[in-house]
Amino acid sequence: MTSGTGSTPQRRGSVPEVTLADGLALVIVVALNAYVLLAGADYGGGVWDLLAGGPRRVRQRELIEHAIAPVWEANHVWLILVIVLLFTCFPAAFSRLAITLHVPLTLLLFGIVLRGSAFVFRSYGNIDDRTQRRWGRVFAIASTVTPLLLGISLGTIATGRVTGGSEGGYHAAYVAPWLAPFPLACGVLALALFAFLAAVYLTVEADGDGEVQEDFRKRALWAGAALFGAAMITLIASGDAPRMREGLLQSTQAIGVQLMVAAAAITALLALWFRRWRIARVAAAGQATLMLWGWALAQYPDLLPGTLSIRQAAAPAATLELVAGALALGALVLFPSLAYLFRVFKQR
Amino acid sequence: MSELLAARTQMGLSLGFHIVFAVIGIGMPALMVVAERRWLQTGDKIYLELARRWSKGTAILFAVGAVSGTVLSFELGLLWPRFMELTGPMIGMPFSLEGFAFFTEAIFLGIYLYGWDKVSPRAHLWAGIMVAVSGALSGLFVVLANAWMNEPTGFTLVNGQLTNIQPLHGLLSPAAPTQVIHMTLAAYAATGFAVAGVHAIHLLVSPANAFSRRALRVALLIGVPAALLQPISGDFSARHIAEHQPAKLAAAEALFETRTHAPLTLGGWPDMAARKTHFAIEIPELLSFMAYRDPAAEVQGLDRVPRADWPNVPVVHLAFDLMVGLGSYLVLVGLWVGFLAVKQHEFAVERRLLQALALATPMGFLAIEAGWVVTEVGRQPWIVTGVMRTEAAVTPMPGLGYTLASFTALYILLAFVVSRLLYGLIVQTPTDDEWHRQYTPTARIRA
Numbered sequence: 001m002t003s004g005t006g007s008t009p010q011r012r013g014s015v016p017e018v019t020l021a022d023g024l025a026l027v028i029v030v031a032l033n034a035y036v037l038l039a040g041a042d043y044g045g046g047v048w049d050l051l052a053g054g055p056r057r058v059r060q061r062e063l064i065e066h067a068i069a070p071v072w073e074a075n076h077v078w079l080i081l082v083i084v085l086l087f088t089c090f091p092a093a094f095s096r097l098a099i100t101l102h103v104p105l106t107l108l109l110f111g112i113v114l115r116g117s118a119f120v121f122r123s124y125g126n127i128d129d130r131t132q133r134r135w136g137r138v139f140a141i142a143s144t145v146t147p148l149l150l151g152i153s154l155g156t157i158a159t160g161r162v163t164g165g166s167e168g169g170y171h172a173a174y175v176a177p178w179l180a181p182f183p184l185a186c187g188v189l190a191l192a193l194f195a196f197l198a199a200v201y202l203t204v205e206a207d208g209d210g211e212v213q214e215d216f217r218k219r220a221l222w223a224g225a226a227l228f229g230a231a232m233i234t235l236i237a238s239g240d241a242p243r244m245r246e247g248l249l250q251s252t253q254a255i256g257v258q259l260m261v262a263a264a265a266i267t268a269l270l271a272l273w274f275r276r277w278r279i280a281r282v283a284a285a286g287q288a289t290l291m292l293w294g295w296a297l298a299q300y301p302d303l304l305p306g307t308l309s310i311r312q313a314a315a316p317a318a319t320l321e322l323v324a325g326a327l328a329l330g331a332l333v334l335f336p337s338l339a340y341l342f343r344v345f346k347q348r
Numbered sequence: 349m350s351e352l353l354a355a356r357t358q359m360g361l362s363l364g365f366h367i368v369f370a371v372i373g374i375g376m377p378a379l380m381v382v383a384e385r386r387w388l389q390t391g392d393k394i395y396l397e398l399a400r401r402w403s404k405g406t407a408i409l410f411a412v413g414a415v416s417g418t419v420l421s422f423e424l425g426l427l428w429p430r431f432m433e434l435t436g437p438m439i440g441m442p443f444s445l446e447g448f449a450f451f452t453e454a455i456f457l458g459i460y461l462y463g464w465d466k467v468s469p470r471a472h473l474w475a476g477i478m479v480a481v482s483g484a485l486s487g488l489f490v491v492l493a494n495a496w497m498n499e500p501t502g503f504t505l506v507n508g509q510l511t512n513i514q515p516l517h518g519l520l521s522p523a524a525p526t527q528v529i530h531m532t533l534a535a536y537a538a539t540g541f542a543v544a545g546v547h548a549i550h551l552l553v554s555p556a557n558a559f560s561r562r563a564l565r566v567a568l569l570i571g572v573p574a575a576l577l578q579p580i581s582g583d584f585s586a587r588h589i590a591e592h593q594p595a596k597l598a599a600a601e602a603l604f605e606t607r608t609h610a611p612l613t614l615g616g617w618p619d620m621a622a623r624k625t626h627f628a629i630e631i632p633e634l635l636s637f638m639a640y641r642d643p644a645a646e647v648q649g650l651d652r653v654p655r656a657d658w659p660n661v662p663v664v665h666l667a668f669d670l671m672v673g674l675g676s677y678l679v680l681v682g683l684w685v686g687f688l689a690v691k692q693h694e695f696a697v698e699r700r701l702l703q704a705l706a707l708a709t710p711m712g713f714l715a716i717e718a719g720w721v722v723t724e725v726g727r728q729p730w731i732v733t734g735v736m737r738t739e740a741a742v743t744p745m746p747g748l749g750y751t752l753a754s755f756t757a758l759y760i761l762l763a764f765v766v767s768r769l770l771y772g773l774i775v776q777t778p779t780d781d782e783w784h785r786q787y788t789p790t791a792r793i794r795a
């Protein structure tokens with residue numbers, strides 16, 4: 001939304017009138033949030049598979065596999081929902097993203113494909129141990145690379161360089177926007193976050209196997225430290241994304257969110273320290289959620305900062321209304337089913 | 349290779365890859381549910397074992413279906429950003445609904461695959477039913493989107509922009525009913541015959557295997573009725589496109605000139621420059637009869653279509669003939685199965701029939717690929733008929749040849765690994781002595 005003329009009611013800082021398009025953008029962030037909390041931890045599980053070590057290596061890997069297997073496909077659908085809602089409700093934004101981020105998104109797809117297929121090849125294949133280990137490695141490496149690319153893509157959005165333009169040659173239009181400090185830092189941030197979430201969740205999943213639980217406690221604490229480091233690097237690199245920096249640091253509301261993130265992080269680490277696994281899980285999830293919403297708030301009311309606002313990108317009202325209706329109906333089916341799934345497999 | 353051609357090839361490749369797994373995602377749950385229900389009804393443990401073993405293979409195929417579908421969702425934008433920008437608000441509706449179908453499918457699949465010992469047998473069966481229903485619904489919704497691309501409705505076109513859009517109308521394009529029915533039947537026919545074929549091969553080697561016997565029975569129960577209905581549904585499709593997408597029908601039938609008493613052209617090589625089909629077999633008046641139920645009716649040929657708007661005629665024509673040919677073979681085998689079932693109250697006990705079934709293993713899938721080539725290549729040069737040309741939709745990013753090459757390599761790798769894993773699961777089919785005794789003695793199988 002353009003600011004400047006004092007008469008526009010939706011100026012940055014003033015309270016804009018909330019529309020259906022805003023509501024649907026909100027739903028997209030909710031879906032992304034679910035993806036981060038659920039699928040993010042599945043990727044993190046792959047990271048810990050890659051880093052499994054010590055005398056209990058095999059048990060660690062088994063726990064990870066056991067935790068991921070029944071739910072990862074359902075968790076993955078949140079990403080599909082994000083994409084589908086994006087191209088239905090904000091087609092102009094989808095189109096620009098797909099043009100500017102063609103390369104990282106293609107790599108992301110490779111990661112998604114290899115992660116998912118390697119995982120089932122390993123668990124279901126009737127194959128010898130060596131092949132099985134090889135697919136295990138593919139799964140683990142793909143699980144590590146994919147969050148990086150996801151973070152890079154989201155980070156590029158924040159820089160305001162997603163324009164969908166093709167001027168200036170291949171490098172300027174399709175590489176330079178994302179191969180830059182801030183997006184790369186966001187990639188590392190996403191990776192650290194997912195690894196942290198996974199390690200914390202796994203301490204709960206490991207209930208009953210104290211040794212492995214301790215392994216993951218240690219890993220969670222290290223990952224928490226790495227996450228803090230990555231967050232600092234991202235902050236330093238945010239000169240690359242001035243609007244984001246401004247949005248994250250310069251309003252009282254933003255500072256409030258930052259303080260809440262810090263509080264959640266400290267709670268999570270303390271709970272881990274004192275082995276209060278369930279509290280740690282809630283706090284870690286809260287921390288991830290707040291980080292995501294901090295970003296979303298900093299961008300609001302822009303969808304692609306500086307170039308496209310939610311309202312400018314929005315599809316015609318007829319579509320938005322129908323999608324809202326479909327979402328309501330879908331939620332009626334989705335949430336009870338999800339609750340059932342998690343009740344069956346995630347009692348702990 | 350031009351950028352546009354690379355993009356089209358990549359889209360076709362990705363779709364052609366995904367459809368195999370998508371179809372199995374529609375068909376296999378139905379088979380597993382039937383087998384599991386049999387077990388619950390009869391207490392015959394072999395049916396339980398069958399459902400369990402099928403679910404192992406299905407888990408692999410589903411995962412590959414899910415990730416290849418994810419590729420497609422992104423590719424719609426990565427390859428065709430202008431198309432999505434223009435039509436997202438229209439075709440987004442079915443895709444959004446499809447999203448929820450995916451959710452229920454993935455959720456209940458998790459319960460089905462991993463919940464054998466965690467939920468009651470009834471709840472487990474219901475989870476299977478939910479997977480089967482949501483799989484069919486996923487297919488339905490995405491085909492609605494495709495039907496809209498073929499015959500777009502529900503908007504006013506002003507300067508190349510869609511205005512005054514009514515997404516609900518768009519959902520129900522006139523092409524939707526025929527396409528949805530034909531595709532859904534295709535999924536059951538292809539899966540049923542593929543599974544039947546695999547087990548027929550096993551029975552040819554070890555004729556008394558009780559396990560494969562039952563598998564064959566369940567697979568044919570799903571596959572044969574669908575295959576028998578398929579020509580009827582295909583006839584509806586053909587009559588529909590004769591009226592609404594005449595260029596596609598003309599290309600499928602290699603009909604260069606508009607004529608009354610139009611013959612049906614089988615095979616041959618359509619020569620687009622000479623506007624003639626060489627070496628073809630022509631059956632007089634049959635096309636007019638099939639399209640309009642009147643041997644004298646006029647059928648529109650490609651001469652009514654501007655040359656720049658022609659699809660690739662040889663590809664569409666030969667793909668169409670391939671589909672119909674394969675469909676006819678499935679019908680014949682299906683009738684044979686049905687005849688024996690009625691006459692002898694037994695499924696496929698003749699060795700020759702088992703051989704015919706073995707031969708049919710890949711045919712349903714080949715027919716599906718061919719059918720989609722008819723639909724998609726036959727729509728060219730339009731990405732949305734009459735609204736947007738494919739060349740106007742493609743991404744401005746150069747270098748698509750590289751992405752095409754890497755996706756091709758990825759799909760080849762996946763296809764190779766999946767085939768090996770499935771082969772491993774199939775050769776593991778039990779040969780337990782006990783099951784031999786439980787089922788038909790070898791003597792029942794006649795040469």
Ligand code: HDD
Pocket residue numbers: 523526527528530531533534535537538578579581582583585586587589671672673674675676678712713715716717718719720721722723
């Ligand atoms: C098991 C697979 C299978 C079999 C046996 C057949 N088809 Fe088919 N056909 C398909 C699988 C398929 C498909 C892949 O599912 C298509 C592509 C798009 C669609 O809706 O269905 C298709 C498309 C398709 C179209 C184009 C429809 C459109 O673009 O709207 C026509 C005219 C026919 N078919 C006609 C037939 C006839 C006359 C058959 C006689 C035997 C036949 N098909 C057998």
Ligand code: HEM
Pocket residue numbers: 356357359360361363364366367428431490491493494717720721724725727728730731732738
């Ligand atoms: C899974 C079954 C399908 C197969 C095998 C298939 C096959 C193909 C092929 C071969 C092409 C390339 C055509 C050409 O350029 O000559 C193509 C293009 C395309 N298809 Fe399909 N298709 C399928 C279903 C769908 C569905 C359900 C949709 C969308 C809702 C869709 C959307 C597209 C688009 C956007 C293109 C690119 C533009 C174009 O070439 O028209 N396809 N498809």
Ligand code: HEM
Pocket residue numbers: 073076077080366367369370371372373374409410411412413414415416417418419420421424450451453454483484486487488490491531
């Ligand atoms: C442009 C075309 C298409 C797109 C964008 C698309 C997208 C997707 C996606 C994202 C998934 C994964 C869902 C999950 O994570 O569980 C999926 C799976 C599936 N698709 Fe497609 N699809 C397309 C074409 C088709 C066609 C033509 C059919 C069939 C008629 C089909 C039927 C299915 C089914 C049944 C599944 C679930 C089964 C499985 O996962 O193997 N899709 N598709």
